[in-house]
Amino acid sequence: MTQDTGSDGSKLAAIVLAGGRSRRMGSDKAALDWEGEPMLARVVRVVAQRCDPVLVVAGETSAAFRGIDDIRDRAAPGIDRSKVHWVTDEQEGTGPLGGLVAGLAKAAAAGADLAFVCATDMPLIAPELIDELRRGLTGSTQAVIARDAQRDHPMAGIYRTDAGPVIADLVAGGERRMLGAIDALNAHRVGVSDADWLVNVNAPEDVHRLRVSTS
Template sequence: MHLAGLVLAGGRSRRMGHNKAAMDWAGQPMLARIVEIADRRCPAGVFIAATTASPAYQDLHGTGGPPATWVTGEEPGTGPLGGLAAGLSAAAAAGADLAFVCATDMPLIETGLIDELLGGITESADAVVASDTQRDHPMAGIYRVRAASVIKGLVDGGERRMTAALDALVTHRVTVSDATWLTNVNAPDDLHRLRTSVGGGGLGGVS
């Protein structure tokens, strides 16, 4: 299975008040941390889905860091579902069969997450997403690139919920062994809790 990585980075970071993708994590932007982890398991390359108007693109495009290909073709205002459709299409064009998909605000992901999701892949599954005791995480999953057309149809029909993709696809769930991999940072309070949980050793300021 030829696996690509796809980081959804088109958000506006309104609740955070800063560009989450550029927030410092152990001396590098959070987006670079995510790309670096994905690159270890994704031989088909890593893609970053974000419009050219997004803070992630404007602050980080062309600044170096781990190799990744920016995908900017999503329609503005379509949210992560639009980024997923555009990114899966780009991964398919690059020859990938599958894409590990995650958000740019999940700094605690490790390669173990990718490995466990890959273990849930079957011939019939269009998507395998991480679950914990509370909910599914559609932005922590592996999707077949063939799902791009279905997701694009949802977007064209006005759908914006990521969970709609799980309903439209043959989706399997994997209860991951370490729920901290799924931690995301949406607001300053989340940032404070995460900094406290790692003892101040990971998250720095905002670059």
């Protein structure tokens, strides 16, 4: 059941950061087949169960954007494409933090108070991750990010869209680390109940290992 509006009336968008160059993978991660559909399509389908709109941030020169027709053609049923919008105006060379700034601006313009942020290379993501993070929000919290036993995951979090200008100032000052945004915000960490939701794949051996472990 879609839960894009919370009990407090807040609206939740999603920002899927898909503009990476996939150097270690050797091919576009967004188009990588996972259980019969492109990984980006899978992530979009899952987050759309809780979020509206879903904003895919990827510049026009990115592999994900250039391959969008193929990704759409191979996407499994179940994606409401009217919910999905591409954001292509991220500042070149600013990495995922710049993508976050572009996504938060678009989410705010769409009337969303909150945005769930994730990467395109998280094939085991589930809507329950979003539920658990949302329950961690308080009135003063600017961001809630997932944490497992090893580390924080700033690319698995819910951010208030009005924190966008703070992050934009960081980017303008040369910051490129997602954790830099967390340091600058009033952030809360949530230990999630299933660490598999946070697994990302950066290289072919990661994909092979994950497929073996989930088969």
